Amino acid sequence: MKIAVCVSHVPDTAAKINIGSDGISIDPSGVTYVVNPYDEFAIEEALKSKEKFGGETVAISLGGDANKETLRKALAMGIDNAVLLKDSGYRDSLSVSKALAEEIKAQGAELVFFGKQSVDFDNSVVGQLTAELLGYNCISVAVSFVLDGNKIICEREIEGGKEVVETNLPAVITAQKGLNEPRYASLKGIMAAKKKEIIEKIPAAATNYVEVLTMKKPASKQAGKIIGTDASAVPELIRLLREEAKVI
């Protein structure tokens, strides 16, 4: 079986983000990029599936040369092949999904893993859109995954509980934290990854339906207030929390 995993290259969640001079993108200087954290669960599940059922794994990422770092990590973790769909221009979620769907089709992958969302723009739709474009079944926000023959059973996290759902291959699964414990790359894996080539392809040009008009930073926090340093300050603190902050 061919298993694909789609990975994105995102700013580290601890990074301090500034808006770029064009006002519609972020300023990348001084920002470290990492594998999208939810994609790590997707990579791990792809590896586990291959270990169980055999076959071949491929990681696909859409973006500029910098994304190679994320693909290298996927290779070091044990993914067999990597494809970079090279396009650093702006794409909306549908346009990203179209490019990925094309490549998944070309690869002939029947089982596809995504992270449940990319923590840069948080649209949380690329996995589902891609499934629709491919005509695959889709289970999103999965916290467990069992494949038995053609049948897939997953637990999904829903508000206040879990839902157990079933579908068939071919399918797209989007991974939620809790699905597994992503492995670290091994020393052997990194040596093997160094020898592997990342295949570069140019995806079809973007057709965007959504345009970014402007980016804004959240309003900066107001300075804190020290009401007192001992127990006598508590009544006033409670009053302020109730009347001003309205949190209790």
Added chain:
Amino acid sequence: MIIKNDPEQIQNYLSDASNYKGFAESVYIPETEAEIIQLLKIFNKNKIKATVTGNGTGLTGARVPEGGVVISLEKMNRVLKLNSEEKYLLVQPAVILKDLQNFVESKNLFYPPDPTERNCFIGATVATNASGARTFKYGATRDFILSLRIILPDGEIISIERGKHFASQLKALLKTESGKEISFTLPRYKMPNTKNASGYFCKENMDLIDMFIGSEGTLGIITEIKLKLIEIPKNVLSCVAFFSDEADALKFIDEARSTSLQKFKQPLFTNNPLNARALEFFDVNALNFLRQDYPNIPDNAQAAVWFEQDFDKDEDIVMNNWIELLKEHNCDEELVWLALDKNEQEKFHEFRHAISWKVNEFITLRNLKKVGTDTAVPAIQFNSFYNWLKKKVTQANLNYVIYGHFGNCHPHLNMLPRDEEEYQKAKAIYARICEEAVRLGGTISAEHGIGKLKRDYLLKMYGEGVIKEMAQLKLIFDPHKILNVGNIFDEKFLGTT
């Protein structure tokens, strides 16, 4: 200056991570050096005992007051100057070590000393000569101190720069800023030839700045520190390797240690650049403690080694050398975790921190005192010492975990007694282990210091004569016996007058 008197408010200052509890009347929180001087003058005149506190992560009760008052330096937490050209950093004592390291790293500079717990004050790391994983290559805090400003118990100031004030044999003379001369004789004893944090640093013709480093606040309060920085290493290889046989892990460390130590002596010899900066060990019990939080630990792992190397170039050669060494010692390369970026390096550091932390939590929840060794022995003695202590604790049928800085031949055996009877048993074993370490030419405390919990063992290590000389040294600087009394040796050695 904030002064706290309310018993509720000062609770937090009365114990440390050892779970040892003390008592005090008030906590003074000065914001300037002038306020510290003012306080000490009053306390000195009125013979009020004062205990200096850092961030309370110590494991020996050193910051725990046994009466009197506490002086907390928490407000003196500013970075005063970074000089990237000359590579130094001038700081106040309460800068948190982790913040300090992040700050200098953001400027492409590096401060290597890395005690496993980095949520501590830099001043306290000087007071205890803290060390950590990277001490294997870079040395302890001591090796990075360029100068200190110290307020003596009578309010006098000593500013001391490395390389300027040496003892003549054991005779020493220091001058305070006001011109007061202090002349004294250093205690005579031979320090162990290992990483060490047991008692004052003393030897003939020594640089006198070293006497203050590791003196656990018994000679004065450190108010300013100039730290040596180095260039940040270009690349770091950080791995956790799992072994299905503990003996293999120990042999692997042995060989990595001796190969690396040869390299340090021959900096130009780079053909075979296996040159560890850290070699940390975890036994199977430690791994079992960690399994719940780290489910990826392989099932058959009987031991693990976290190793790091920094290097400029030739990544492939560096990696291949390690792979060779791992294979030679039957480690499956697929079972070697590798950190691909700084975040993952931090995670491995956290893996190491988690075991120390979890053991402490286990003990605290059961309201027991930790029975953990901090002994180190010379390298040639290490493996037999390790096997001996493991046999001792297994025979006694105690729960235990062993981990630690094995590059520096420094194991932390933590016994986990389930009740008072086992606690007493563990203490007896602890005493035997200290004795054995000393017999082998090692130390009873390689990094945590003596504080109030290890005084009896220091007494055994050096004998009463030496401890009395140490007490004399303290009395030169603190004749009224007010500052950090009870650290390093029992108060009775200071006499009754």
